[in-house]
Amino acid sequence: MSLPLSRPAFAAVVSLCALALLACARPEPAPAPVRAVRTLTVTGGVAGSRHEFAAEVKARVESRLGFRVGGKIVKRPVDLGDSVKAGQVLAQLDPGDLRLGEDSARAALSSAQASFELAAADFKRYQELLAQGFISAAELERRDATLKAAQATLDQARAQSAVQGNQAGYASLRADAGGVITAVEAEPGQVVAAGASVVRLAHDGPRDAVFSVPEDKLALVRALEGRAGAVKVQPWGSNELLPATVREIAAATDVATRTFLVKADVGSAAVKLGQTAAVIVETPKLGSVIKLPLGALVELGGKTSVWLLDTATMTVKAQSVEASGAEGNVVIVTAGLVPGQEVVTAGVHVLTPGQKVKRFVEAVPPVPPAASAVTH
Known part of the structure; x- marks a missing residue:
């Protein structure tokens, strides 16, 4: 049988229970910071944007010219920056060996011509002998085969002589169009192989402003491709804005710069080869x-x-x-x-x-x- 608690003891127990309940209660969350x-x-x-790209003026057509035959360069009458005309001699090879080859081919042609004429005369005589009954038809057929072989040899010698004549003419490197020499890649005394570049020729005619575009601006420039006057070209040191047309965009990026090469046609504007310019691309307002x-x-x-x-x-x-x-x-x-x-x-x-x-x-x-x- 439990004894009843005194009033002070009961108050103490109630206080302890209240404290325990307060200790177990979840604290209020802190207010969110302001x-x-x-x-x-x-x-x-x-809104509208304006983009400028550094460009260089280049010729629409630029050719690397070289000899069709190999040999030693004996002279080069043109230098970097010279203006040349179509047919003008740009460089000359030593023609000695080429002339000897031409003489040999000409001699072979003369020999083949003589053999053909002899075979033709024999065939004519044997035709007369066959008509008189002195030879058989088989003998005439042999003479006919000899004549045809002589004709083929003559044709071959004639073609070879023409080739050697062309080879001798290739000793002179001539400009295939008027333009400006933009690079010289071989000097007199140098032995060059057939097809090796000797000079670089920028043809007269339309000019292009060539510039590079980063990947994030490619779509902007591609949208202007083919539109006449869609971009402007400002030559260095001039306030004049020349209308230009984007005519060509590279299909792949440059491996070093990761940019796309773009060519804008400026037509026959008064710009110089190699001149620096700014290509201005503006987006619509x-x-x-x-x-x-x-x-x-x-x-x-x-x-x-x-x-x-x-x-x-x-x-x-x-x-x-x-x-x-x-x-x-x-x-x-x-x-x-x-x-x-x-x-x-x-x-x-x-x-x-x-x-x-x-x-x-x-x-x-x-x-x-x-x-x-x-x-x-």
Whole structure:
């Protein structure tokens, strides 16, 4: 049988139970921090971009010219930068061996001609003997075969003589068109093989502005391909803008620079070969667009979004947008926002829907006190 507790003891037990219950209770969660963010009030405007690429003026056609036969160069009457005409001699080989070959072929042709004439005379005589019954038809057939063989030998010798004559003519390297010598790759006294480049000739005629485009601008330039005057070329040191047409874009990137080579036709404009120029590519003007810093965009649920600030409650909510491109660190937004909305531009990756925020305020450094005047 338990004894009843005294009043002081009962009060002590109740206090201990209350303390135990308080110790087991879950603590209240700490309030979410109020983050400081930078914001920007949206304004409408017109967007358009202008891109400049360094270019070099080159000829539409530039040929590497070399001899069709090998030999030793004895003279080269042209130098780098010389203007030449079609048919002008650019270099000369030692023609000694080529002339000997031509003389040998000519002698073989004379021998074949004599053999053919003898075979033709024999065939005519045997025809008369057959008519008189002194020889058989088989003998005449043998003479006919001899005549045909002599004819074939004559044809072969005639063709060989023509080839050797051409070979002798190849000792002189001539310009196949008028133009300018842009490179010299062989000197007098040098022995060159057939086909080895001796000079490089830029043909007279249309000129191209050749420049390189990075991968991210390729689509922009490709959209202008074939459109007359779609790009402008500004020669170095001149304010004149020459209309040009993108006529050729490389199918693969350069292995060293990872850029695409582009050729823009400037026609017969008054530009010099090798001259430096700037190719200007402008995108069409877009109206009613909004420009935001690149840091304002965030990907939420697979969509490009921004955080909008509700100034009444100082909370943020996500808003999906459509971006059409970028100009440096600025993104052009074409849909999803209207002027007057306030967008978070910094701190976007740590925000959640409905989160409390406050505007970031730059700390103003204290102004040092003015130095007191010293009296003497």
